[in-house]
Structure formats: structure tokens, C-alpha cells
Amino acid sequence: MTWQSFFDFSTMSHRHLIFVYAGIWLIQGAYLGWIAWNWSHTKGSRH
Amino acid sequence: MTYLRHVLDHLRKDLRLEWRSRDSINGMLFFALLVVVVFGLAFDPTSYPTITRQISGAILWVALLFASITALNQSWTREQSNNVLEAQRMAPSPASALFLGKALANLLFVLTVEAVLAPIFIVFFNLHALGNVWLLTLILPLGTWALVVNGTFFAALGLRARNRELLLPLLLLPVSLPALLAMVQATTGVLTAELDPIQIGTWIKQLAGYDIIFTTICILLFETVLNAE
Amino acid sequence: MEQRTPTLRSVAWLWFGITIAVLVVGFRQAIFLVPTEATMGNVQRIFYYHLPHAVLGLIFPYVNFIASLAYLFWRRRDPLKALTADALAVAAAEVTVLFVGIGLLSGMLWAKPAWGIWWAWDARLTTYLLLWLLYVSYLLLRRYSPSGQTGTFGAVLSVFAAIDVPIVYMSIQWWRTQHPAPVFGPNGGGIDPSFVPAVLWNMAGWAMWGVLILLFRFALERRRQLAEQEAALVAIEASLEIPQ
Numbered sequence: 001m002t003w004q005s006f007f008d009f010s011t012m013s014h015r016h017l018i019f020v021y022a023g024i025w026l027i028q029g030a031y032l033g034w035i036a037w038n039w040s041h042t043k044g045s046r047h
Numbered sequence: 048m049t050y051l052r053h054v055l056d057h058l059r060k061d062l063r064l065e066w067r068s069r070d071s072i073n074g075m076l077f078f079a080l081l082v083v084v085v086f087g088l089a090f091d092p093t094s095y096p097t098i099t100r101q102i103s104g105a106i107l108w109v110a111l112l113f114a115s116i117t118a119l120n121q122s123w124t125r126e127q128s129n130n131v132l133e134a135q136r137m138a139p140s141p142a143s144a145l146f147l148g149k150a151l152a153n154l155l156f157v158l159t160v161e162a163v164l165a166p167i168f169i170v171f172f173n174l175h176a177l178g179n180v181w182l183l184t185l186i187l188p189l190g191t192w193a194l195v196v197n198g199t200f201f202a203a204l205g206l207r208a209r210n211r212e213l214l215l216p217l218l219l220l221p222v223s224l225p226a227l228l229a230m231v232q233a234t235t236g237v238l239t240a241e242l243d244p245i246q247i248g249t250w251i252k253q254l255a256g257y258d259i260i261f262t263t264i265c266i267l268l269f270e271t272v273l274n275a276e
Numbered sequence: 277m278e279q280r281t282p283t284l285r286s287v288a289w290l291w292f293g294i295t296i297a298v299l300v301v302g303f304r305q306a307i308f309l310v311p312t313e314a315t316m317g318n319v320q321r322i323f324y325y326h327l328p329h330a331v332l333g334l335i336f337p338y339v340n341f342i343a344s345l346a347y348l349f350w351r352r353r354d355p356l357k358a359l360t361a362d363a364l365a366v367a368a369a370e371v372t373v374l375f376v377g378i379g380l381l382s383g384m385l386w387a388k389p390a391w392g393i394w395w396a397w398d399a400r401l402t403t404y405l406l407l408w409l410l411y412v413s414y415l416l417l418r419r420y421s422p423s424g425q426t427g428t429f430g431a432v433l434s435v436f437a438a439i440d441v442p443i444v445y446m447s448i449q450w451w452r453t454q455h456p457a458p459v460f461g462p463n464g465g466g467i468d469p470s471f472v473p474a475v476l477w478n479m480a481g482w483a484m485w486g487v488l489i490l491l492f493r494f495a496l497e498r499r500r501q502l503a504e505q506e507a508a509l510v511a512i513e514a515s516l517e518i519p520q
Binding site: 204205207208210211213214217218220221222224225228229232249253257260261264268271272275 | 348402406409410412413416417420421422424425428429431432433435436437439440443444447448450451
């Protein structure tokens with residue numbers, strides 16, 4: 001595959017391939033971001 | 048023997064309390080009746096006897112599942128008024144006796160509902176079982192116990208939770224899945240006579256195995272739940 | 277603790293960097309280098325992301341189970357250790373929901389173009405869905421429980437889940453051998469050796485990612501617990517200083 005053929009939206013197969021890859025990166029990244037956001041909003045330990 | 052006596056005491060207490068108000072049983076009966084009528088309207092069972100026999104088992108158990116969920120939540124609220132639960136914690140009888148007594152009481156309530164529901168089913172669905180109907184007297188109590196034992200336990204878990212009514216079905220349905228599969232398959236097998244007795248026997252054995260495993264777990268873990276603080 | 281934190285931070289950032297590198301290599305392998313599968317075409321490349329998530333989704337529940345048992349064991353004996361176990365349990369549960377959920381979604385998105393159906397009620401898939409439902413209900417139970425009881429209730433439910441999931445698998449497996457159902461998925465035979473690099477790189481990459489977010493979430497939970505403890509301590513000290 002090449003970058004051009006990767007971003008092909010014409011058939012369901014191709015669309016699903018992109019949904020899965022992009023979706024997984026998004027969901028995992030969002031979870032990591034959520035943890036990081038909460039980390040910065042929790043007070044650090046005094047010790 | 049004292050353990051058994053404790054269980055019977057708790058059982059008698061719950062039966063007596065329920066007899067005075069009867070709202071659990073009434074609620075369950077009405078709900079189950081409603082389900083029968085709605086499904087009757089949706090599927091027109093009298094015109095399609097074969098299909099009716101194939102789905103009646105599932106409809107029966109779905110109706111009982113949802114009906115018992117409405118009652119199970121209530122069964123513990125009895126213990127909340129007047130700080131009765133604190134008194135139960137301090138009582139010398141083992142916590143599992145309280146659990147068993149309550150679960151048995153719930154079993155009796157749901158069995159009563161089933162006893163009333165069965166003729167209604169037969170009448171409204173024109174149901175004519177093709178297999179050995181006496182097997183149902185084995186399947187129904189075993190299946191009901193599977194739902195009731197886990198239901199009573201999870202209702203206790205959600206007792207002081209905020210969204211109590213949501214929590215019980217959410218917890219109960221996934222955990223009961225193997226039992227639901229077994230009871231629906233066994234009931235349908237009896238009604239349609241499509242399964243031979245050995246297969247039905249295996250489903251019943253699976254159901255009994257599930258009952259034993261989860262009754263044991265619930266009894267062992269109830270102490271932890273009651274004294275969770 | 278003073279000495280440990282900067283080292284820990286460096287290790288964490290290093291791990292993060294390596295994970296991203298491995299994942300990038302895995303992506304390149306999966307999309308560009310590995311040959312296209314004969315029957316399914318390019319949509320089969322979903323497999324390289326689906327498999328790691330599906331497999332890891334079966335490992336994290338065990339982490340939760342062991343942490344829950346540890347919590348129940350230490351609850352009365354050593355409350356501080358119990359608290360740590362509880363933090364690990366909730367972190368593992370969240371990561372389980374994440375990985376199993378992604379496994380389900382990617383599987384469905386792959387199944388539709390490849391085999392024509394979104395779902396089948398066979399033993400493997402039903403058990404997987406059930407696992408997801410059980411852990412979602414675990415998280416909800418924790419959220420809705422009165423504070424102080426969340427750990428115990430969660431641990432109890434974890435025990436139920438650990439016992440229920442194998443039973444579900446076995447009962448549906450037995451049922452399906454009586455009534456054969458559409459069987460689909462990567463079964464029968466092994467994987468063609470030309471696909472192996474993509475599988476390995478992605479498996480390694482997502483496993484490292486899983487460990488990263490598990491430990492990060494665990495650290496967040498510990499941070500919250502410690503902040504709560506300190507707030508409680510401050511409140512107690514303040515109440516002691518009330519002038520007579």
C-alpha cells in the first residue's frame with residue numbers, strides 16, 4: 001500500500017480500515033490525555 | 048442446626064413482612080402479565096403455534112427476569128428503615144443466614160408469580176407443550192433460584208448506591224447469562240420436544256451446577272459485603 | 277521518595293518514547309511493508325491492530341482480579357497496602373474496558389467487509405462482549421457506591437466476573453457444538469510468515485502502550501489517594517488548633 005491508497009474512502013473495506021486505525025489512535029490518545037489532564041489537576045504530594 | 052434455624056427465622060420474617068403489604072408480589076404479577084399481553088399483541092401467538100412454542104420459553108424467562116428485578120431491589124429496602132441493617136450486623140447469627148433467608152423468601156415470591164403466570168401463558172398463547180411437562184417442575188425452580196440468588200446478592204451491593212435501580216440489572220444480566228441460556232434452552236426443549244431427553248438433562252445439570260457454584264460464592268462473600276465499612 | 281521521583285519520571289518518558297517508536301514501526305509494517313492478503317484484501321490489515329487489543333484485553337482483567345484479591349486480603353491487615361492494591365485494580369479495570377472495547381469495535385468493523393456480518397453469537401464473541409459488560413458495570417458500581425465501600429464492592433464483583441467469564445465461555449461453546457453457527461475469524465492454520473513482522477511489532481507496541489497507560493493510571497490514582505489523605509490530615513490538624 002502507499003499513502004495515497006491508504007486514504008482511499010471509496011469502498012467500505014477501505015473506510016473501515018481507516019476508521020479502525022484512526023479510531024484506535026484517537027481513543028487511546030484521548031484516554032492518555034484524560035489521565036494527563038487529571039494528573040495536572042491533582043495536587044502533588046508534599047513529601 | 049442453629050444455622051438452619053436462623054435461616055428459617057429470616058425467611059419467616061420476610062414472608063410475614065411481604066404478606067402484610069404484598070406490594071412486591073403484586074408488582075411482579077402485574078409486570079409479568081403486562082409482558083405476556085404485549086408479546087401476545089406483537090406476535091399473535093395463536094395463529095403460529097410452532098413459532099409460539101419456540102419463543103415462549105424465552106418470553107417467559109425474560110418476563111420473569113425483569114419482574115424479579117423490580118422486586119429484588121425492594122427486598123433490601125425493608126432492612127433500611129429503622130436502621131434494621133445495623134441491628135442485623137450486630138446480631139450474632141452469621142450474615143449468610145440473613146442472605147439465605149432473604150434469597151429463599153424471594154424464591155418463594157417468584158415461584159408464586161410463576162404459578163400464576165403459567166396458566167395465563169397457556170391460555171393467552173394457546174400453549175401446548177409437546178415434551179415432558181413434568182421436567183418443567185425441575186427447570187423452573189432451578190432457573191428461578193439462579194436469578195434470585197445472584198439478584199439478592201447484587202441488590203445488597205447496590206443498597207446505598209446512588210443509582211440503585213440501574214445497578215441491579217447492569218450487574219445481574221451479564222452474570223446470569225450462562226444460567227439464562229440453560230433455562231431458556233431447557234424450557235424451549237421441553238415445549239417444542241426438539242431436544243432429546245439427554246440434551247435437556249445436560250442443560251438441567253448445567254443449571255444445577257451454576258446454582259451450586261454461585262450459591263456458594265454468594266454465601267462466602269456476603270459477610271464481606273454486609274460489613275464493608 | 278524524593279530520590280525516586282526524577283528517576284521514575286525519566287524512565288516513564290523513555291518508555292513512552294520507545295513505545296511510540298515501536299508503534300510507528302508497527303504501523304509502517306502493517307500498512308506499507310506486509311503483503312496484501314489474498315482473499316480479504318487490504319481490509320485484513322485491521323487484524324494487526326485488532327489482535328493486540330483483543331489479546332491484551334484478556335490479560336488486564338487478570339491484573340484486576342489479582343489486585344482485587346490482594347485488596348480483600350490486606351483490607352483488615354494492612355490498609356495502606358490495600359489502598360495501593362485498590363488503585364491497581366481500578367486502573368486495570370479501566371484499561372480492560374478500553375482494550376476490550378477497542379477489540380470489539382475493530383472486530384466488528386473488520387467482520388462486516390470481510391465476512392458480511394457485524395456480529396455472531398458464538399462462544400468467543402459472546403464471552404468477549406460479556407467481559408466488557410461486566411467491567412463496565414464494575415466501574416459503574418465503583419462510581420455509585422458510597423465512599424469507603426468502593427474497594428470492597430469492586431473486589432467482590434471482580435471475583436464474580438473472574439468466575440463467570442470462563443463459565444459463559446464453556447456453556448456457549450457447548451451449546452454451539454450442538455447447533456453450529458457461522459464460524460468466522462482468523463482460525464485454522466497459523467499466520468503466513470510474511471505477516472509475522474507486522475503482528476510482532478504491533479503486539480509489542482500495544483503491549484508497551486498498555487503497560488504505559490496502566491501504570492500512568494495507577495500513578496494518577498495513587499496521587500489522588502495521597503492528596504485525599506493529606507487533605508484529611510490537614511483537616512484534622514486544623515480542627516486540633518481551634519483556640520480554646
